[in-house]
Amino acid sequence: MEADKIKDSIKRAAQELFRKFGYHKTSVNEIAKKARIAKATIYKYFDSKEAILHTLLMDYIRVSVEDLINSNVPEMDEEAHLNILIMKTCRLSYTVCNEFIGWDFIRESANSQEFLKRLSNELEDMLVSSFLQLSGLRKHETYLQRLRFLIKCSKSIVFSFAFTSVSDSDVRKNFVSFQKEILPYLVKAAITV
Numbered sequence: 164m165e166a167d168k169i170k171d172s173i174k175r176a177a178q179e180l181f182r183k184f185g186y187h188k189t190s191v192n193e194i195a196k197k198a199r200i201a202k203a204t205i206y207k208y209f210d211s212k213e214a215i216l217h218t219l220l221m222d223y224i225r226v227s228v229e230d231l232i233n234s235n236v237p238e239m240d241e242e243a244h245l246n247i248l249i250m251k252t253c254r255l256s257y258t259v260c261n262e263f264i265g266w267d268f269i270r271e272s273a274n275s276q277e278f279l280k281r282l283s284n285e286l287e288d289m290l291v292s293s294f295l296q297l298s299g300l301r302k303h304e305t306y307l308q309r310l311r312f313l314i315k316c317s318k319s320i321v322f323s324f325a326f327t328s329v330s331d332s333d334v335r336k337n338f339v340s341f342q343k344e345i346l347p348y349l350v351k352a353a354i355t356v
Contacts, residue, residue, distance in 0.1 A: 170208045172198045174222075177215045186216055213278070220259055220282060227255050228289050245350045249313065250342055252290055253321040256283060257334070260322075287314050313353035320345060 176197035180189040191212050195202040209215045260279065291310055324337035 166208075169198075169200065169204065172200065173205055173208060173215065174219055177212075178219050181216065181219070186212075217278075223259065224255070224282075224286060224289075228286070241354055242347075242350050245313070245354065246342075246346055248290065249317045249346060249350065250338075252286070252314065253317055253341070254338070256286065256318060257321060257338075283318060287311065287318075290314065309353040313349055316349055317341075317346065 173194060177189070177194045180193055180197060189212070191205055192202055194212070194215070195205055198205075205215075209218070259282070291307065291314070320341055321338075324334065324341070328334045328337060
């Protein structure tokens with residue numbers, strides 16, 4: 164096998180197992196078995212299971228943010244644009260936790276919470292710079308602070324209902340409620356000068 168094919172095989176196997184069993188319950192041995200390679204081969208390409216996870220997440224986030232930024236959004240005002248951006252960001256954050264890591268592990272592990280915090284901050288930085296670049300909007304410090312506050316509030320709300328929801332159905336209901344009942348007020352507060 165070619166090096167790129169082996170690495171892709173490891174990533175595909177890990178992604179499938181992380182989604183099925185969660186990060187915490189997936190072992191490197193299981194990834195190797197699923198990828199049909201020796202365990203030692205994994206360590207030739209990745210330093211650890213966490214390195215595999217980080218690579219998967221960064222690949223997923225990079226593609227998702229590019230799609231988010233490059234999607235053909237009809238001309239809309241700043242408020243509508245921010246509403247869409249925040250909802251897509253919240254869904255992206257939720258998907259990362261739900262499909263790649265697993266909520267049980269996140270609830271129980273301080274390491275995963277710190278990892279998610281760093282990842283979330285990187286995502287926030289990418290979104291703020293991309294939004295400002297695309298929109299050509301005001302770039303003064305107060306506006307940036309408000310935009311960051313909007314993103315932080317939204318992430319906190321979404322993570323709180325994701326942590327406390329019993330089922331995926333509850334999460335969907337909470338997303339709809341957040342989008343209709345909370346987000347419009349947060350956006351309006353962030354852009355009102």
